[in-house]
Amino acid sequence: MSRIYKAADFFLPADEEPIRSVITESKEAVVIGWYIKPGQEICSHIHPYGQDTWTILSGKGEYYLDAEGTKKAIVAGDVVTAPIGCVHGVFNNSDEPLIFISVVSPADAGYQLISSEESLTNLSNQ
Template structure:
């Protein structure tokens, strides 16, 4: 069984919705590579039965924190954790791609979109 993966081989830039590219999956976790172009977003959502941990490899974005639309800047080198049921998502407001690895655990954590009440993006750097 393969245990070492080159994440760059899984990145799939697209002009439409960002592509959820599964690197590996087991009952314990799903590892996904994300390539978010400038102006693209992963819509705010929750995993009702698990955690989503992102490791930001390059770029930056505005990370959704709650249903009110509050965001916080995230940058290359950050590890961002959305615990069970926490709203999260990201908007790439920069002119460079945002690239990160997501680990959802357990694999059957579920996925539910969340309607944002207001779209007031944090303007801090």
């Protein structure tokens, strides 16, 4: 089993939605390569049982911080974290690809999509 990977081999551009390309996986973590074309998005979501850490290699985008749609600019060189249960996602609002590595830990961190309707329902129930 290799312990050294060429990240570029895992960046798969797609015209539809971005492709989640698994580089390596163990029970401790999943390492994923992302290639987000201009105008593409990773929708807001959470990992209910783990953390997601992104290392931005090139490009820029709008990183989603919460279910209400608060955003913050991210650029090459940034490392962003979403601890357990924190909403995150990204929209590539630039004219160049957004390329990054994501590490989700543990591998069974789970995934739950967050829609604006769900967040409005959750807010009204509080």
